[in-house]
Amino acid sequence: MTMEYKTENLDASFDIVARQDAADEAIVGLRTDVDEVRARLEKVSRAASRPVIDGGQPDRTAEVKGFVDGYLRSGRDAELKSISGAVARDGGYAVPREVDAMIARTLVEISPIRSIAQVVQTGTSGYRKLVTSGGTASGWVSETAARPETATPAFHEIAPPTGELFANPAASQAMLDDAGFDLESWLAAEIASEFARAEGEAFVHGSGVDQPAGFLTATLSALGDGVRAFGSLQYVGSGDGIGFDAEPEARLIDLVHTLKASHRQGASWVMNSATMASVRKLKTTDGAFLWQPGMVEGQPDRLLGYPIVEAEDMPDIAAGECPIAFGNFRAGYLIAERSATAILRDPFTHKPFVHFYATKRIGGQVLDSDAIKLLRIEA
Template sequence: MDIHSTSQTDQLEESFDIVARQDKADEAIATLRSDVDEVKARIDKIGRAAARPAIGSTDAAPEIKGFVDGYLRRGRESEIKSVSGAVPADGGYAVPQQVDQRIASELAEISPIRALAQVVQTGSSGYRKLMATGGTASGWVSETAARPETDTPQFTEIAPPTGELYANPAASQAMLDDADFDIEGWLASEIAMEFARAEGSAFVNGSGVNQPAGFLTAPTSTAEDAVRVFGSIQYIGSGDATGFDAAPDARLVDLIHTMKSGHRQGASFVMNSATLAEVRKLKTADGAFLWQPGLVEGQPDRLLGYPVVEAEDMPDITGGAFPIAFGNFRHGYLIAESGATQILRDPYTNKPFVHFYATKRVGGQVLDSNAIKLLKIEA
């Protein structure tokens, strides 16, 4: 064999070795990718399992099963002692945290003002907050210049009036005995619906006596923010004693811009469905509608670029009423609720139905009156 043939053979063998090594590398990479995909699938499965609510599942925590199957279905108080130290004399048993969170989640979806406002959890002593109303002025000075004295700080205390919110849904014993009946889902939905009805009225028109103080019951004034008494809400007139004047768009624009820009970010219009029906018909001088429907499913309808929220407890368009509110309610209205929802099972009052008497202490009050503006029907 000549030298040239030997060289070609060596080159072929080297090429085969390279190909073989490449095949092994590709196989190793494929194996590694498969392992990575398997690990990722396991992590995703664990994440989904962790995010899945425990209530209603067959492997729920013992305290959840004790509360739902033991107490709610059969009235066995001994099975929920580990959940709460409360006793029936104190108004019932505190529901487990998972059930309470489910009630709170459904409540936020159907209670319009709660969905907009600032919500804080409090202890048994209630909630108090100091609000600065003046003083502590700021300014500019050079690096070595003396610092002038600032104004004396002024504060006022916000203590939302509270009351006991209650609901009393009922189910037949036959429903409770049915293993396929989702009792915790039904109870959370019923309690949230009843709470939402009561809250919707109180957060708008509440008197502040054994219930929250609604934002429409706060003092009102036409004065601007700088000179208005703290706690009073500014309003503008509609221009007509019975409804809107000939230029409703101008009135609504004025309403929007009575509010400082810091509050306008996140602000919404609030009105009931009857008022909204009238507002949807309003047009500018060139014939364009002021109201714009949400372009994507799930997005709110808009009025002059701001979301519109329906709250049925807002008044209709009548002389002297405040049918439209515009505000950043997360800045302007405070909801304070204490503790978990308490439930007392009552199978005796209305046999063969079992009532679940649910209570919770809830308070509310205007927090920053500069963050809420009102439209009043007047000339």
């Protein structure tokens, strides 16, 4: 009995030890799994804390560095292709998105019409948009009455005329070889300033031939919304053949309220600096200035409660001109552009200078002619 008792106790002890070993192995496995999960969480946390580049796409810093230091500074296109797989387009390359975004941001800052208009990115040179005029008719009927057919809306196709906008800034090779020279910022600023100057004029006065159609080149009419031809802009006369009449505030108020209430939300004035100087001097009959300066730095000045955008390409005050525009340009004017800016490095044409020939296709046209109104100088 004693021997059997000892044998049973010994077997029980071995069983307990085996179970303890299995438990220890399970604990070690759990700790390993926990450590692996913790490492993954830390990796995800580090990735989330990094600044987002290119809309959440992989970091393209190497591509930008290869483009700026390899291609723009030295003309080594093989390095660019090995990094990004870029393909030559007419001897040039598409600008990396970080540089292109910098150009776009600068354009918005210095191009007044672009900052308030509707801008769409296109993948091709052609862009079409359908808009309706008149809306859909409706009617009232009783519960059991017949439902007659109502009139259908009229559709109009908008196809903004486009053109190839180019800039050709130059820099000496010695300047490019200087490591302290910020080539990326300089090139973006040069291209943006050239593009802004050219497109700013085109969005206002553009003929529509190999360039955008400016809103001032649209057909003008004194008729109100719904009765004038589609695409024509309504104007209000100033009351004087060479300037403003004795009650300028009345004409400006009339101009504001020719715009639909839905469009007045987000509307703004557009005029050049010479017209702004004249408007700032206008007073009501009781001697109060119509102009309302911004109370906070960075806040735009206002006229009759609406912000003022300074566009130097608007005409001066003169007989028959339209020096003041008022409207919701986000709804009224469409800018269609192909997103990529192409750059060709040209070190041969004007040695020792290196030219950077940048091109971009941009189009523009009045989208909703009810959303833009003009003040015309006439009796």
